[in-house]
Amino acid sequence: MSGSHTSESGFSTRLVALTRKETRQMLRDRSNLVVGLVLPVVLILLFGYGLSFDVKDARVTVVLEDSSPTARNVVSGLQGSPYLAPSWVTSMAEAARMIRAGQTDAILRVPIDFSRRLAAGDAQLQLLLNGVDSNTASTMEGYVAGALAIPTQQLADQAGNKPTAAPNITIVQRTWFNEAGESTWYLVPGLLVLVMTLIGAFLTSLLVAREWERGTLESLFVTPVRPLELVLAKLAPYVVIGGIDLIMCLLAAKYLFHVPMRGSLPVIIVSSLLYLMVSLSLGLFISAATRNQFAASQMALLTSFMPAMMLSGFVFDLRNVPVVIQIISQVLPATHFMGLIKTLFLAGNYWPDILRDCAILALYAVVLIGLTRRSLRKKLD
Structure with a gap:
């Protein structure tokens, strides 16, 4: 029994001594401490606070070729969306320059005959998305459609029970720079x-x-x-x-x-x-x-x-x-x-x-x- 006790005591003594030695060596090697302690903290903060798949304040440029009150009312829903940051231009050439320069993520074009076609019950809006960032482009398509749905529904409520007066607005979507959406x-x-x-x-x-x-x-x-x-x-x-x-x-x-x-x-x-x-x-x-x-x-x-x-x-x-x-x-x-x-x-x-x-x-x-x-x-x- 005494021999077994001595062997266990020697094992414990050597284990404690070696553990102390390795601990001191680890504390002296700062690179190990950086990898073991700092790197996890950096990853937690980056993934928790710094990375997000959400799209906020997405830039959409509205080309108002039809500047009538009706057309402005339809696109007014963009200003009420917390996810969109609309800007307004009157020229398609200016909007195209902005999307090529990366200054906007999408173009919403209101054609010059929008009000007339809306009164006839069949109007179209053109949505051009910047496909360089495919994730942002697909997300923005839903945001724009959702923002336009509110004023469109208001126009439908105003039409009341007149089916022929109910507006039908179609969004014609196209993706620039990544037409296939790949x-x-x-x-x-x-x-x-x-x-x-x-x-x-x-x-x-x-x-x-x-x-x-x-x-x-x-x-x-x-x-x-x-x-x-x-x-x-x-x-x-x-x-x-x-x-x-x-x-x-x-x-x-x-x-x-x-x-x-x-x-x-x-x-x-x-x-x-x-x-x-x-x-x-x-x-x-x-x-x-x-x-x-x-x-x-x-x-x-x-x-x-x-x-x-x-x-x-x-x-x-x-x-x-x-x-x-x-x-x-x-x-x-x-x-x-x-x-x-x-x-x-x-x-x-x-x-x-x-x-x-x-x-x-x-x-x-x-x-x-x-x-x-x-x-x-x-x-x-």
């Missing part, structure tokens, strides 16, 4: 962003950290190699790999998923390579700053792929999230590239957006390369 057209350009982010940030996030851990980077400090040359040399092979992946993504989008490419192919390629440089530079900066492969991989996950998937507008309409999340999303380079690539694929070349977003991506690339260069100065800690 969700694939909406998702595949976004997948291009995720692929560029994944191969960019993760491939380079381990490069410098691996050399720091192996001690091979110190040997470069005694050579004439300059930090900028080292940065560019490390980026060059992965630009080639990223370019190959980009070609595969474009071929798959065109021939496997049949997504239209309405924008210029050279513009799509140049903007994609520009974003690839941003992703590669971000991964290299993380690698140079952390000097630890595990910490670098986790940091790359938290700062690149996850934000690109959840906060760039890949699935969720960013206008429906809290203002703080909207501000954070605008800081992310993936957000600017996501909107740009979807516009290029589905809507075509809209140069104000192209020049603005490409300038932002170029600025990110220059800043990140500069920060990485500073992190690789010839100085040992």
Whole structure:
């Protein structure tokens, strides 16, 4: 019995000692604490408060070709809807410019003969939806129909028992930029962003950290190699790999998923390579700053792929999230590239957006390369 008791006592002592040792080691490794404690909190807050499939304050532009009181009364229901934010123009050309620029989500056209046809009992309204975001487009169709149903019912009540006077308003719906209503057209350009982010940030996030851990980077400090040359040399092979992946993504989008490419192919390629440089530079900066492969991989996950998937507008309409999340999303380079690539694929070349977003991506690339260069100065800690 005494031997058995001694064995159990020794087991307990060793277990307690090892547990204390592992606990101290865990507390010293901050990257483990970030993954184990901070990441769940971030995910809870993001999914709970920051992400929503609801559509609020959806922008609908009303083209009043018929400005009669009857026509205004019919579309007045849009102003009473908490889900719609109507604006008013008198020209279809102006409304078309707004939808191409991404300044509105739908156009409700009131034709010039609306009042006359309504009096005859058969009137039509034209609803044009921006199909670049297929989820928002399908939701808006129901919102607009619901908002117009109230004044239409009021007109029917006013007609009383006169069947010939009861109004019949038909909404003729059409989706621009995604006529087939295919969700694939909406998702595949976004997948291009995720692929560029994944191969960019993760491939380079381990490069410098691996050399720091192996001690091979110190040997470069005694050579004439300059930090900028080292940065560019490390980026060059992965630009080639990223370019190959980009070609595969474009071929798959065109021939496997049949997504239209309405924008210029050279513009799509140049903007994609520009974003690839941003992703590669971000991964290299993380690698140079952390000097630890595990910490670098986790940091790359938290700062690149996850934000690109959840906060760039890949699935969720960013206008429906809290203002703080909207501000954070605008800081992310993936957000600017996501909107740009979807516009290029589905809507075509809209140069104000192209020049603005490409300038932002170029600025990110220059800043990140500069920060990485500073992190690789010839100085040992």
